[in-house]
Amino acid sequence: MTENTFWLKKIEISVSEAEKRTGRNAVNMQETYTAYLIETRSVEHTDGQSVLTDSLWRRYSEFELLRNYLLVYYPHVVVPPLPEKRAEFVWHKLSADNMDPDFVERRRIGLENFLLRVASHPILCRDKIFYLFLTQEGNWKETVNETGFQLKADSRLKALNATFRVKNPDKRFTELKHYSDELQSVISHLLRVRARVADRLYGVYKVHGNYGRVFSEWSAIEKEMGDGLQSAGHHMDVYASSIDDILEDEEHYADQLKEYLFYAEALRAVCRKHELMQYDLETAAQDLASKKQQCEELATGTVRTFSLKGMTTKLFGQETAEQREARIKVLEEQINEGEQQLKSKNLEGREFVKNAWADIERFKEQKNQDLKEALISYAIMQISMCKKGIQVWTNAKECFSKM
Amino acid sequence: MDGERASEARSAELAGESPRGGAAGPGGSGSSSLLQADVLDLDEDEDDLEVFSKDASLMDMSSFSPMMPTSPLSMINQIKFEDEPDLKDLFITVDEPESHVTTIETFITYRIVTKTSRGEFDSSEFEVRRRYQDFLWLKGKLEEAYPTLIIPPLPEKFIVKGMVERFNDDFIETRRKALHKFLNRIADHPTLTFNEDFKVFLTAQAWELSSHKKQGPGLLSRMGQTVRAVASSMRGVKNRPEEFMEMNNFIEMFSQKINLIDKISQRIYKEEREYFDEMKEYGPIHILWSASEEDLVDTLKGVASCIDRCCKATEKRMTGLSEALLPVIHEYVLYSEMLMGVMKRRDQIQAELDSKVEALTNKKADAGLLTEEIGKLEDKVECANNALKADWERWKQNMQNDIKSAFTDTAEENIHYYEQRADGFPWNWSNV
Numbered sequence: 001m002t003e004n005t006f007w008l009k010k011i012e013i014s015v016s017e018a019e020k021r022t023g024r025n026a027v028n029m030q031e032t033y034t035a036y037l038i039e040t041r042s043v044e045h046t047d048g049q050s051v052l053t054d055s056l057w058r059r060y061s062e063f064e065l066l067r068n069y070l071l072v073y074y075p076h077v078v079v080p081p082l083p084e085k086r087a088e089f090v091w092h093k094l095s096a097d098n099m100d101p102d103f104v105e106r107r108r109i110g111l112e113n114f115l116l117r118v119a120s121h122p123i124l125c126r127d128k129i130f131y132l133f134l135t136q137e138g139n140w141k142e143t144v145n146e147t148g149f150q151l152k153a154d155s156r157l158k159a160l161n162a163t164f165r166v167k168n169p170d171k172r173f174t175e176l177k178h179y180s181d182e183l184q185s186v187i188s189h190l191l192r193v194r195a196r197v198a199d200r201l202y203g204v205y206k207v208h209g210n211y212g213r214v215f216s217e218w219s220a221i222e223k224e225m226g227d228g229l230q231s232a233g234h235h236m237d238v239y240a241s242s243i244d245d246i247l248e249d250e251e252h253y254a255d256q257l258k259e260y261l262f263y264a265e266a267l268r269a270v271c272r273k274h275e276l277m278q279y280d281l282e283t284a285a286q287d288l289a290s291k292k293q294q295c296e297e298l299a300t301g302t303v304r305t306f307s308l309k310g311m312t313t314k315l316f317g318q319e320t321a322e323q324r325e326a327r328i329k330v331l332e333e334q335i336n337e338g339e340q341q342l343k344s345k346n347l348e349g350r351e352f353v354k355n356a357w358a359d360i361e362r363f364k365e366q367k368n369q370d371l372k373e374a375l376i377s378y379a380i381m382q383i384s385m386c387k388k389g390i391q392v393w394t395n396a397k398e399c400f401s402k403m
Numbered sequence: 404m405d406g407e408r409a410s411e412a413r414s415a416e417l418a419g420e421s422p423r424g425g426a427a428g429p430g431g432s433g434s435s436s437l438l439q440a441d442v443l444d445l446d447e448d449e450d451d452l453e454v455f456s457k458d459a460s461l462m463d464m465s466s467f468s469p470m471m472p473t474s475p476l477s478m479i480n481q482i483k484f485e486d487e488p489d490l491k492d493l494f495i496t497v498d499e500p501e502s503h504v505t506t507i508e509t510f511i512t513y514r515i516v517t518k519t520s521r522g523e524f525d526s527s528e529f530e531v532r533r534r535y536q537d538f539l540w541l542k543g544k545l546e547e548a549y550p551t552l553i554i555p556p557l558p559e560k561f562i563v564k565g566m567v568e569r570f571n572d573d574f575i576e577t578r579r580k581a582l583h584k585f586l587n588r589i590a591d592h593p594t595l596t597f598n599e600d601f602k603v604f605l606t607a608q609a610w611e612l613s614s615h616k617k618q619g620p621g622l623l624s625r626m627g628q629t630v631r632a633v634a635s636s637m638r639g640v641k642n643r644p645e646e647f648m649e650m651n652n653f654i655e656m657f658s659q660k661i662n663l664i665d666k667i668s669q670r671i672y673k674e675e676r677e678y679f680d681e682m683k684e685y686g687p688i689h690i691l692w693s694a695s696e697e698d699l700v701d702t703l704k705g706v707a708s709c710i711d712r713c714c715k716a717t718e719k720r721m722t723g724l725s726e727a728l729l730p731v732i733h734e735y736v737l738y739s740e741m742l743m744g745v746m747k748r749r750d751q752i753q754a755e756l757d758s759k760v761e762a763l764t765n766k767k768a769d770a771g772l773l774t775e776e777i778g779k780l781e782d783k784v785e786c787a788n789n790a791l792k793a794d795w796e797r798w799k800q801n802m803q804n805d806i807k808s809a810f811t812d813t814a815e816e817n818i819h820y821y822e823q824r825a826d827g828f829p830w831n832w833s834n835v
Contacts, residue, residue, distance in 0.1 A: 200678035386825035397814030
């Protein structure tokens, strides 16, 4: 099945399991890591039945490799982010340990989400390396590295340089960069405070659990109040333990926000690429302009700009007419080349802007829908928490009033 | 002197006859309610429950406001007893704390307003100012006069930890409420309410009170008594009757549990406060975010307003906790200490008797004189035990009602809290 026909059938991708493994790493040292089972099913149109077509194990570092590859080959795409490498924005109960089962579970869901996003992206889903990621267990890493994508990657330094020196970037990209900075800042802040709120809420609920124990002990010495105290105590225990589920659900909400926190970085990557291309263009144009000027000066004999050649000529004697002709010719060739290059760079740049902006619009739609859904589901979670609270305290009140 | 005789008469009534209904002494409500205590059978006699729960409700702060109608009779009508004909005839409020600064010290006085229809009071309305020291004096006098009655506790002298300024507003308000409760509990107590020192406390002007205070036994003699008391109470423990052993066990367990509950409740308050502080920061972030998201403005503002509602509800819950639950639990923590003191005093009285009996057996002194003393002491022990037994039942009943009320109210507050929070969610979001 070629990669083209593969996508004609509707496919389901799931990261269904996580397993702890030990192995030897690159420097031949023993290490423990988690491997994730990826299962791909194709769904028959007619009866909706799904058939397992592929299943293989991958670890987090392989996901990272895939993403880095996509970043290089599709710089105009807002590439979906991976779930976090290490647990951040933890509140006290959550372990920051990568081996913690809750963390692994949430990561499993995050990785599945990543694959689904790539598979549903109109451009990325056609990529061969992505197809192989899902279907070819062995040798996949070598295949990716053979593409030489690492060499094609823009250096960080180059990108930074471009950011500072570019003169006329597309205004929309500048705005987008500001937006992504704001998005990142506000979501980080929100997640930090949410974690603290969760911590406090946990405290309130759990302390009530102590009532349960003390009421139960107290009921032993009371005749009339005993039963009421005992059963009220039980409800206090129920109340205290209800917070665990509530906060676990909230953690999923936090993960949804985190995805968009990381998406901000993906947006910035696209902006950086634009800046690089624009800077490249500007440099090439500048280069061309100065060569043209040089040519003109040589041709007319006026020297407007300082040149070393000019100085040496002055010191060591005038150059011959032939020498000048030769130089002009070389320059004219370079200018021709330069103009071709500038033309193609311009074209490239416009293509990039067009494609990038199309994907950014797609991304915006997706973001608005996802965030709205997430916020609403958060509100629903809160209501469900309130309902549970009302239930428990109504029961407790009944017990108290019977004392 | 008057007070003492009245209390002895009360004790006699408890020990012997139990004339139902008819009020023998001054203050009809006093005698019948105490007598009912003797024959308490909760399941059958709903009226008894009514009496005590009304007692509890009378101690509820909300039923007393500084704006009280001037006529005692109109006030009696205000407090409705459905099928209970007994009437309360002594109404006390504690309010208006005022700071006084002298060269030596700074202290707070509280205004005590008393309204009564009792004959033995010269007037129907009194207003005096008292400071904490005066309350301490009153408590001391009551403990002296009724060593085996359960005297209501006073709020602590001062709270050592976390007090930067001894007289901050919260501290004063908490103390004021506790002092109000203290006086009302005395007023509701069938025996203590007729104590003479109590009457002086409520009615005398400042200089009158000072001179009255000087009359009692001196400080030194009282201290001497305390030393002897501690030594002899040890002996009293050995011969403690069975029912008092049970009582003591209960007191010990109760003290342990109520202290734990006090700690737990304080901790819950603290956690809620911290939760509230974090929530206050949480809401505005959503508003900030909405500034950069055109399409999510409504949703984000909706979430922000929900969080805001939650904050308000949490604040209300904290207030509820600090008014309905914390003071009640804390009072019973102090009560449990008080009860241990009462047990000690009972043991001490018994020890006095036991030592004389021992002396008689060992023929240490004149047998005739001893026998007479022993007779008196036996009476004393019997009175003390009976007084304690009766008061114990009354106290237990009150305790159950108070605890029940406090926790029921707390549960109610919590239900309201969650209802308010759920209510805040904008189901009418137009984009939903």
